[in-house]
Structures are given as structure tokens and as C-alpha cells.
Amino acid sequence: MSAARSRAPAPPPPDLPVDRRRIERVCARLRAEPGVDLAPLRWSIGPAPVGEGWDNVLWPVGTLEGRPLVLRAARRASARPLLQRELAVLRHLRHAGPSLPMRIPTPLAAGEDAVLMPWYEGITAADADTPRRRGTAQDLALMLAAVHSLPAPPIAPNPVRGVPLRTRAEAFAADLDRAMLPAPSAQRARERWDAGLAAEWTGPALLLHGDPHPGNVVLPEPADGGPAVLIDWGDTTRGDPASDLGALLLHAPEPGTLRTYRAAATWSGIGDDATWDALVARAGAWGARMALALVTAYPRAHGLGRAGHRLLGT
Numbered sequence: 001m002s003a004a005r006s007r008a009p010a011p012p013p014p015d016l017p018v019d020r021r022r023i024e025r026v027c028a029r030l031r032a033e034p035g036v037d038l039a040p041l042r043w044s045i046g047p048a049p050v051g052e053g054w055d056n057v058l059w060p061v062g063t064l065e066g067r068p069l070v071l072r073a074a075r076r077a078s079a080r081p082l083l084q085r086e087l088a089v090l091r092h093l094r095h096a097g098p099s100l101p102m103r104i105p106t107p108l109a110a111g112e113d114a115v116l117m118p119w120y121e122g123i124t125a126a127d128a129d130t131p132r133r134r135g136t137a138q139d140l141a142l143m144l145a146a147v148h149s150l151p152a153p154p155i156a157p158n159p160v161r162g163v164p165l166r167t168r169a170e171a172f173a174a175d176l177d178r179a180m181l182p183a184p185s186a187q188r189a190r191e192r193w194d195a196g197l198a199a200e201w202t203g204p205a206l207l208l209h210g211d212p213h214p215g216n217v218v219l220p221e222p223a224d225g226g227p228a229v230l231i232d233w234g235d236t237t238r239g240d241p242a243s244d245l246g247a248l249l250l251h252a253p254e255p256g257t258l259r260t261y262r263a264a265a266t267w268s269g270i271g272d273d274a275t276w277d278a279l280v281a282r283a284g285a286w287g288a289r290m291a292l293a294l295v296t297a298y299p300r301a302h303g304l305g306r307a308g309h310r311l312l313g314t
Contacts, residue, residue: 291311
């Protein structure tokens, strides 16, 4: 297979400037987060981003006490509220940081549609080998259990995460049709979806990451050590924890992954068997929904494409 066939789909074109001039302007006006001293920062703004997604670019801007820094800057106007949502939740979680099973990005300063953060070197869980991926799934289960059990700050709802499954039925049907799965796999996906629809969430709106798929977990280089980093909190929201657990299944679609989550979570109702069985059913439905989205967007050679095919059994 050619290299082009293994690439991620191209993000939509930016509607905000994505150039060094804008990055320099934003850096000149950054406001340090409380308790952060930027005086030792050694500025060295790179000629191009080191990463670019659908909503943001990651632009190298220098080092702080030897640690590389990047500016996470919005590349589309629609990403502005997502960046503010991310910043609000990371500030909220900062006080719980030492007790969390995974690391989270540390906002160092904020500017116009941008946040200054450390750069985490490593690979994503999507590209990890099987033993490391499965181990990371267990760590992520513990991380999500901790996050879901924390008080949720006042953040706006996300229209596609943590919402009732019925609101995603049209997207599920469209992706199932586009995926052209083998008949047995398509049938299993439909059964998972129908089982989830029949198990509505009636609990409180919990704090969610929103998108903890394998591409949003960075595994450090061996020399760095330390826990993995759960990145990209732009979809964070409050709602049904099943959507986060559906993404967790993309890491390791095995019952033990969810059992690890249940054993560690402390939110009210997690110990009730009926509540748990319904949550597992909805997590399976969300997993099928997300896997279909991945296999229709990424080739099998891509880590996220593999994750989707793995869950769907194709």
C-alpha cells in the first residue's frame, strides 16, 4: 500500500491565519496562567507547525527550563469555543492533577484563540503495539473513571458527545451504509446500536473528556518515562459517560477494559447492576458508532482505521 493510502484525511482549509506572523503576534500578547513564570522562557518560534488537526495547529515556540513548548492555536473560527472549553476544563483539572492516573496538558499561558502548552514527545496509542495498547487501555479506563467521578465545571453541552444515542441515529445509519461492511459485521453493529438505544441514560451529567480515542493518548518515549498523556480536551462536556466508554473500547474492545473502569469509578449509581448493564449496552453502541466513523474516514493502514476495524471485527 502506498504512503498516501495510510495518511489521515486532510483537514478542512483554515479560515483563520495559520502563519508565523500570527503566531509571533499571539506570543507577544500571552497572559501567563496563575503561578506560571514565563521569564525563563527561551523563545524560538519555528517556521511551521509540528502538528495540524481539524481545529488547531501546534506551533513550536521555544523552551521553558529545557522543555519544548507549543502554541495550540485555532485554525478555524468554529474552534474558538472548543479551545475555551478545553482551557476551562484543564484549569479545573489542574488541582486534581497529581491524583489522576494519566497526565493532562498543562496550560502555561493563554492568548487570542491560543493556549501555550508543553510538547509531549512520543507515539499515540493508535500506533502502539498490541501489548502496549492493551496496557494503555487499562490506564485510560482508570483515567476516565477518575474524571467522571470529579465534580463538573459549568461548561456548555457538546452536540455530539455525551448526548442521547437517538440524536446520533442518522449519523450511525449513514456511516453504516458508507462502510460497506461484511453482512455479519454490519448485523453486529446494528445489534449493538439497537441494544444501546433501548438502554437510556437517566443519571446525572458527568464530566467527560469527549473524545478519548487512541489518537488522543500520547505514550512517552522510554527515556521520558512517566504516565501517558490524555490530550485534546476540545470536545469535553457533561453528559452520559457511555460516549467516553465507547471511545475506550476503540483501544481494547474487551470486557475487562470496562470492568477496570467500573472498579475504579465512584460516581453515584456505578455500583447498581441495572445501571451498569445499561451503561455497557450504550458504550457498545457508541463504540460501534465511532468505529464506523473511523473506518469510513481512515484507511486500514492508519492507526485509527485499524482501531475501527478491530472493534467492528473486520
